[in-house]
Amino acid sequence: MDNLASENLAWIVLFGHIAIIVAGGFITVLSESLVRALMGLILTLFGVAGLFFLMAAPFIGLMQILIYVGAVSVLIFFAIMLTNAWPGGDESGNISGKKVIFAILASIAPAVFLGSAALRTAPPSIFVPEETEVRELGRFFLEPYILPFELISLLLTVAMAGAVILVFERRKKK
Amino acid sequence: MIEAIPIQLVIMLVGLAATMAFVGLNAIVLVYLERKVAGFIHRRPGPYEVGPHGILQPFADGLKLVGKQIFTPKGADSFLYWLAPMISMAPAVVCFLVIPFGPHLQIINTNVGLVLILAFTGVNVLALCIAGWTSQNKYSLLGAARGVSQSVAYEIPLLLSVLPIIFLTGTFNLFDIATNQGSWPWQWFVVTQPLAFIIFFICALAETNRAPFDLPEAESELTAGFHTEYSGMGFALFFLSEYAYMVIAACVGAILFLGGFKGPIVDGWWWFLAKVYILLLIMIWIRWTFPRVRFDQLLNICWKWLIPLAILNLLITLLVIAL
Numbered sequence: 001m002d003n004l005a006s007e008n009l010a011w012i013v014l015f016g017h018i019a020i021i022v023a024g025g026f027i028t029v030l031s032e033s034l035v036r037a038l039m040g041l042i043l044t045l046f047g048v049a050g051l052f053f054l055m056a057a058p059f060i061g062l063m064q065i066l067i068y069v070g071a072v073s074v075l076i077f078f079a080i081m082l083t084n085a086w087p088g089g090d091e092s093g094n095i096s097g098k099k100v101i102f103a104i105l106a107s108i109a110p111a112v113f114l115g116s117a118a119l120r121t122a123p124p125s126i127f128v129p130e131e132t133e134v135r136e137l138g139r140f141f142l143e144p145y146i147l148p149f150e151l152i153s154l155l156l157t158v159a160m161a162g163a164v165i166l167v168f169e170r171r172k173k174k
Numbered sequence: 175m176i177e178a179i180p181i182q183l184v185i186m187l188v189g190l191a192a193t194m195a196f197v198g199l200n201a202i203v204l205v206y207l208e209r210k211v212a213g214f215i216h217r218r219p220g221p222y223e224v225g226p227h228g229i230l231q232p233f234a235d236g237l238k239l240v241g242k243q244i245f246t247p248k249g250a251d252s253f254l255y256w257l258a259p260m261i262s263m264a265p266a267v268v269c270f271l272v273i274p275f276g277p278h279l280q281i282i283n284t285n286v287g288l289v290l291i292l293a294f295t296g297v298n299v300l301a302l303c304i305a306g307w308t309s310q311n312k313y314s315l316l317g318a319a320r321g322v323s324q325s326v327a328y329e330i331p332l333l334l335s336v337l338p339i340i341f342l343t344g345t346f347n348l349f350d351i352a353t354n355q356g357s358w359p360w361q362w363f364v365v366t367q368p369l370a371f372i373i374f375f376i377c378a379l380a381e382t383n384r385a386p387f388d389l390p391e392a393e394s395e396l397t398a399g400f401h402t403e404y405s406g407m408g409f410a411l412f413f414l415s416e417y418a419y420m421v422i423a424a425c426v427g428a429i430l431f432l433g434g435f436k437g438p439i440v441d442g443w444w445w446f447l448a449k450v451y452i453l454l455l456i457m458i459w460i461r462w463t464f465p466r467v468r469f470d471q472l473l474n475i476c477w478k479w480l481i482p483l484a485i486l487n488l489l490i491t492l493l494v495i496a497l
Contacts, residue, residue: 009180035254035307042300059286059346062293070296071326077303078322081315134285134346 013054021047029103034080042073056129059137186271189281193270201417205232208458215462239413242406247310250403255308259404259411262301265294266418273425274349276435276443287348288336291426295381295419299325302390305412306400317399320469321390325381327476332377334484335370338491339363339430348426352434357441364431369487371431373480375453378423380472382416385461392466424453 024047027040045068052061141149206221209231213220221228246252272287274280284290299322306318340346342363343354355362364371380387391399401412428434428449437445467475 033251035251035304039254039257039304058284059289062286062289066289066293066296069300070293071329074296074299074303074322074326077300077307078319081303081307081319131285135344 017047017050038076042069045069056131059134189271190267193267196270197267197418200421201414202232204417205235211458212462239406239410245405247403250308250310254304258301258305259408262298262415263411265297266415268294269422272348274352274434275446277441279443280349283349286346288346298419302400309403311403313396313402314400317390317396321400324389324472327473328377328380331373331476331480331484334488335373337488338367338370341491341495348429352429352436355433355436357436357438362433369483373484374427378427382419382423384457386464386467387472388466389469420454420457424450427453
């Protein structure tokens with residue numbers, strides 16, 4: 001009885017989060033104001049973080065909130081503030097039917113391909129996820145996956161250096 | 175049917191209600207304390223008229239705020255405008271769920287407690303942004319812009335000052351970090367990591383927008399910064415969340431560096447609350463002692479002093495651990 005109830009609860013939580021993610025996506029795409037679109041994006045990010053919690057990966061979920069909501073979205077917001085976007089929205093306007101069809105196709109395509117691939121070649125998995133310790137996660141990154149992990153940090157360093165160089169070039173022109 | 179409800183859910187809901195009560199209670203005490211301490215530092219009695227020694231002043235303030243007219247500025251996105259104070263308040267309540275108040279007084283004992291607090295306190299900046307942007311006011315916008323650059327900059331030394339403690343204890347679990355320290359003051363991490371504690375405290379002041387780092391709401395320059403346009407409960411929620419974040423910062427400082435609920439003779443929540451309130455009193459004391467920093471000074475302190483010192487401290491700690 002107890003097991004059944006918690007199983008049902010898990011399904012409710014799963015579909016609740018999927019609904020939040022999809023709703024956030026639609027808000028992002030359809031809203032006229034840039035800031036409201038950003039709010040939709042943040043809603044989606046929170047939904048994804050919730051899914052990580054459901055998969056017993058609270059560390060990843062919290063990192064999602066810390067990095068994407070706490071830092072990336074805030075910096076996007078900062079950029080919006082600098083561009084003088086007004087609340088009425090200047091992104092609105094007539095959208096042609098062709099564009100809508102292409103947009104829907106473009107958004108469904110990855111879902112169909114990835115979904116079919118995941119369904120066909122689903123790895124054997126356990127029904128109730130178990131939490132991996134942060135210590136093990138770190139060891140996993142630093143032992144078998146050390147090369148990709150370091151390459152990603154190199155990429156970030158290059159991106160940061162590029163940004164600094166761009167800023168200094170613009171300053172010289174002035 | 176009642177048996178089917180998981181016990182964790184019940185604990186969490188009761189805990190949320192309890193933390194909300196705790197946040198409210200703390201705000202009442204802190205408003206009174208802040209005004210009284212400010213009064214004593216200014217050599218005046220502080221609030222004195224409402225109740226004996228003005229002890230009912232916070233309730234009068236609260237009633238005034240509840241009774242005020244709710245007003246949305248012209249041309250503002252009213253949905254987002256009123257969402258901002260709620261976004262500011264909600265994560266603060268979540269943070270209290272993982273704080274160990276005593277050996278048996280913790281709502282959720284999770285392995286990622288510290289990360290949870292760091293993640294959810296970061297959401298507050300977003301509320302600040304929304305408030306500043308939707309207010310349709312240059313002061314609010316400037317306040318929000320300052321708030322963002324300040325909290326993004328100070329997040330780095332804050333994390334760097336917390337890292338040595340994580341390396342020393344090997345866990346993100348706040349309960350384990352507290353129990354890793356002994357009962358006597360010389361067994362606390364503040365003795366082995368004094369520099370990290372100082373950096374943490376300065377960053378906590380900056381992250382909670384407390385003076386001398388209260389640039390996002392500098393009264394003399396920006397009226398009230400990002401919450402200039404808010405009236406009534408909108409303003410009250412921002413106020414509440416500011417005090418809630420102060421308490422969270424003091425709690426985390428007490429757990430990481432001052433042994434949490436561990437104390438001489440008998441461990442318990444009384445030691446924890448005493449440490450938290452000592453840290454809060456120091457915050458209030460600092461507010462009425464130091465002048466506000468300029469913006470360039472603020473960023474210089476962060477990039478030229480706190481980050482290099484924090485990295486140095488981290489490297490030395492790692493070296494000692496490795497040896």
